[in-house]
Amino acid sequence: MKTILITGASRGIGRATALALAAPGVAMTLAARSVSLLDEVAADVRAAGASAVIAPCDVTDEDEIRHLIEQTTIATGRIDLLVHSVGGAYVAPVTQITQTHWDEQVRVHLTSLFLICKHATPFMHNGGLLVYVASVAARQVFPNWSAYCAAKHGALGLLGAVREEVRPYGVRVTAVLPAATDTGLWDDLPGDWNRAAMMQPADVAAAIASLAAYPPHVAVEELTVGHVAGRL
Numbered sequence: 001m002k003t004i005l006i007t008g009a010s011r012g013i014g015r016a017t018a019l020a021l022a023a024p025g026v027a028m029t030l031a032a033r034s035v036s037l038l039d040e041v042a043a044d045v046r047a048a049g050a051s052a053v054i055a056p057c058d059v060t061d062e063d064e065i066r067h068l069i070e071q072t073t074i075a076t077g078r079i080d081l082l083v084h085s086v087g088g089a090y091v092a093p094v095t096q097i098t099q100t101h102w103d104e105q106v107r108v109h110l111t112s113l114f115l116i117c118k119h120a121t122p123f124m125h126n127g128g129l130l131v132y133v134a135s136v137a138a139r140q141v142f143p144n145w146s147a148y149c150a151a152k153h154g155a156l157g158l159l160g161a162v163r164e165e166v167r168p169y170g171v172r173v174t175a176v177l178p179a180a181t182d183t184g185l186w187d188d189l190p191g192d193w194n195r196a197a198m199m200q201p202a203d204v205a206a207a208i209a210s211l212a213a214y215p216p217h218v219a220v221e222e223l224t225v226g227h228v229a230g231r232l
Contacts, residue, residue, distance in 0.1 A: 127216030
């Protein structure tokens, strides 16, 4: 039985990844805030032959993360694949970003990853794979996206250090950097976005599934996935 944990599983890339990885012999824990949306995803995962449990969770709360990991590992004592996918961006000139908005971006994109790494990696052993869904904004910069870019850049630094810590145990750590992907992130953002030229969540999910299919000795440290049309 392969134990998989996916955060942000209720929608977007997280949901698409759950569907891409669902198969007989998979025990999947689906984490997000929305119970109703998680129930829908879980039903689809079960229809594909996997087992699924939902885990309503705030990934920025350490107690809830601790409980999430306990729930995920109760049956097998391990995590074979963890996909951490959280969304949400605040777009504004740096002079207009409040400290509340800044703290929220850091908490969602950086602190949540810290908590996941802290509590999940002790249950990941030889052949285990931790995938963090970052963004091309973790390597590039965009005007008015300073808080988001800073949090994503910091997340790559954290992930790189963790990668070196768990490497001796045969655990692989991959950052997936998608370009613009047509998810709910764009619904309320200011600006005129050509969503027809964006990737779909299933495109990114397919890349994650390919990573999971590699032999356990193959480590892909960073994978950038973009639309053939280039930047928006």
